[in-house]
Amino acid sequence: MISRLSKSKLFKDSIIYGLSNAFYTGLPLLLMPFLVAILKPEDYGLIELFRSLTLILIPIVGLSTLSSVDRFYFDNNKNDYEKLISTLIIFHFINGIVIFILISIFSSFLSDKYFILCVYALIYCVFNQIFEIYLVILRVKQKALNFLVLRFLGVAIDLGLLFGFYYILDVHDWKYRVYPSVISSVIAGLLIVFLLFIRERMPFKFNLKALKESVIFSAPLIIHMISGYILNLSNRFFILNYQGETELGNFSLAFQIGMAISFVYTSFNMAWTPTFYDWMNKQKFNQIKKVRVLIYSILIIGGILLFISWLIMSKYIPNLEKFNISSLTIAILLSSFILLSLYKFEGNYFFYRKTTSKLSIYTFISCVVAVILNFIFIPKYSTLGAAISTFFSYLTLYLLVLLNNKNEKVNI
Template sequence: MRSLLKQLVGESAIYGISGIITKFIGIFLVPLYTNVFEPSDYGTINIINSFFFFVGILVVFALDNSAARWYYDTTEEEDRKKTIASWFWFQLSFTTVVCAGIIGLSGFLSHRLLHTSDSNLFIVSALSVFTGVLPIIVQNWLRMQRKAIHTVVFSLLYSLLTIGLTIYFVLLEQSGVIGVFYAVVIANSLASIYCIFLLKSWISIRYLSIQRLKEMLRFALPMIPTSVAFWIINSSSTFILDYFYNLKEVGIFQLGLTISSAVTLFTSSFQMAWGPFAYSIIQNENAKNVYSTVLTAYTIIANFIALSVALFAYELLVVFTTPDYYSAYLVAGLLSFNSTIYSYVYILEIGNGIVKNNKPLAIAVLLSAVVTTGLLLGLTPLFGKTGTAFSMIFGNLVIPVYVYFAAQKSYYIPYKIALALSLCGFSFGLYILYLLIQTEIAYVNVLIKGVFIIAYIVSGFAALYIWDRKAFDAIRQFYDKLKTRKNKA
C-alpha cells in the first residue's frame, strides 16, 4: 500500500508544481490588474467567465468522465483510440453548433447580461471555447496515460502563454476587458496546433466508433443535468449578485474568489492525479485501504491549507490589491473552505465510479443545486456577497454527504469519517471564532492566527492518534527516518 500511496503523492506533487507556478503568476498579476480594472470590470469578466463556464460544461457533455472510465477497460491501444476519437469528433461537432448559436445571439446576450450593445466580448469568448476543444482533450489524454510530467509541461506552457498574452493585451496594448479574451483565443489556437501533431493518430476519423460513442453517452447522460446543476451551484451566484446589487459587488466577490483559489494549488493537483490513479488500482487487494487512507491524509492537509488562506486573506489583499478591494477578505476566507468541499466527492464517489453508476452523483448535485439556489435567493439580498459565499458552502455540502452514503451501499470502503468530520468542523470553527474575536490591532490579529493554525496542527495529530493509530504511527516512523537521515548528513 505504501508504494501505491507514494506513487499518488509523487504524481500529485508533479501536478502541483504546475499549479503552484501558474497560480503564483496569476496572483502576481492581481496588483497589476487592480490598477487597470475597476471592480465593475472584474464584474464583467466574471459574468463572461460564468456564462462560458456553463457553455464549456455543456459542450464537453460529461464525456471526459466517460472517456476516463472506458480508457481503463482495456490495455489495447487500438481500442483506446476508439474512445478518444469518438469523444473528440462528438465534442468538436457539438461545440461548433453551440458556438455558432452564441455568435448569432451575441447582441442579445450582451444587452441582457452586460447591459451594453457591444457584442464583441461574446463573439471572442465563443471562439475561445471552439479553439479550446483540443487542449482540453489532450490534457485529459495525457493524464489517462499517467504521463504526469508531460501533462504538467504542457499545462504550464499553455498557462504561461495565456498569461503572457494577457499582459500584452491588457497592460501594454491597453485593450481593456476584451484583451483578456483575445489572449485566451490566441493561446488556445497555438496550443491546438501542437495538439494536432500530438494526437493526430488518436483522433483519426477511422477510429470513430458510433457504438462506443453511444455507450459513453449513455454513461454520461445522467451527468448532463448534473453538469447544469453544478454550474448553478458554482456560477449562478454571479448573476444573482448582479441582479440584487451591481457589477462592482460582483467584481469584489470575484476577487475574493481569486484569493481563495490559492487553496486549489493543492486540491487541483490532487484531483488531476486521483482519478487515473484510483481507477488503475481497482484490482489491487489493498485498494480499499488506500482509498481510506487517502481521505484521511487529504482531509488533514486540505483543511490546514484552507484555514491558513482564510485567516490570512486580508493580508493577501493588502499586499496584492488596492483599498477598493479589501472588503473581499471575508468572501475569500469563506470560499477557501468551499474550495475543498467538492474535492471530497472525488474520493467518496470512487465506489460509484468503479461500478459505473453515476446516478447518485447526479442526484446529489441536483439536490445541491436546489438548496444552493434557495439559499442564494434568501441570503444574497440580505447579506450581499457574504450571504452568497455562505450559500455556496452550505449548498456544496449536500454533495459529499449524499454521495458518501450512496457509494458505500454499492462499494463499501472503510473510511475514517468521524476523523474527517472532526477535522473539517474544527478548522472551520477556528476561522469563525477568529472572526468573532479579532481586534483592531494588526499584530495581535496575526498572533491569534498563528496560535489557531498551531492548534489545528496539534488537533490533527491528536485526532489521528485517537481514530487512526496506524496512520499516526506511519507518520511518526516517516518523521523518525527523516530525522535519522538529517543526523547522518
C-alpha cells in the same frame, strides 16, 4: 504511512500534477494582485462572467464526452481508441458551429457586450476541450512529465500574450484578460490537432458508433456537470442581476482567494484517482483510510494557514481598497472549498461503483439549495450572502455523499 507515500509513484505524480496546477489553476491567483492594480471592479466582474460562461458551455459543447477519454482507454484497442479521439475532436468542432448559430439567432436578446462574451467563451471552450482531450490521454498513459510540459506551454502562451497586450492596448478593460485566454486556447487546440493528425498520423475520421458509445457513457454526467456549474456559478448571475458588475467583481476576487485551498486537493486527486481504483480492487481499505485521514487534516490545516496568509498579504496588494471584500467573506469561502474538496474525495467511491446517476441527483439537490439560498441572501447581503449560500450548498452536497457512503457501507 507518510514516509511510504513520499517514496511512492502517487506522491511523485501528485507533485508533478501539483506543478501543473500551479501553472494553470493557480494562474488567476498569481495574476490577481496585478489585475487588481489595473482593472476596475466591473471589468474584473466581466472577466469572471467570461469564465462562468466557459464553464457552462463545456458540458454543452462536448456533452461531457471528455470523461470517456480515460475510461475507454482501458477497454478499446489502439484503432478503436484512435477512432474515438478523432470522432470527439470533430464532434467538438461541429457542435461549436451549431451553438454559434444558435447564439447568433438569439443575439437580439443580448447586449453587444454580452453577445461578444458568449462568442469568445464558445471559441475558448471548443479549442480548450481539444487540448484537454490530449492531456487526458497523457494521464492515462502515465506520462506526467509530458503533461507538465504541455500545460506549462499553454500557460506560457497565455502569459506572453497577456503582457504583450499590456503594451498594445491603450485601455485595460475586460478585453485585456479575455483576448489572451481565447487566443492561447486556439493556439493550444491547433497544436494538438497537428500532433495527433499530422505528426502521429491518427486517421481524421468521424465514427458514429464511437460517438454513441461515448455519449451513452457520459450522459448521466451531463446532469452532474450542469448541476455542478449552476451550483458553483449561479451566485454570479444573482449578484449581477441584483447588485451589478462592481459587486460581481468584488465577489469574483473573494471567490478566487477562497478556492485556493481546492488547488491542493485537485493536484492530489489527479494522481490519487487511478491509485484509489487500484487499491479498491485489491481491497487495500486500511491504506485508503489512512490517506483519507491525511487529506482531511491537510485541507483543514491548509485552510487556516491560507486565511492567515491572506490577512497578512492583503495589506501589501496595491489598490485592493477599491474592492469591497470582508475577511468574514474570505473565511466562509475558504471553508466552503474545504467542504467541496472533501466531497470530491468521497465522490470517488461513486465513480468506482459506477453509480454516477446517484451522484448527479445529489448534485442537482445541492444546486436547488444554492439557487434558493442565493435568492434569499444575495439581494440583502450581497457578496457575504453569496458566500453564505455557497457554504451551505457545498455542505449539503458533502453530507449527502458522506451519508450515502456510510449507508452503502463502503470502507470510509
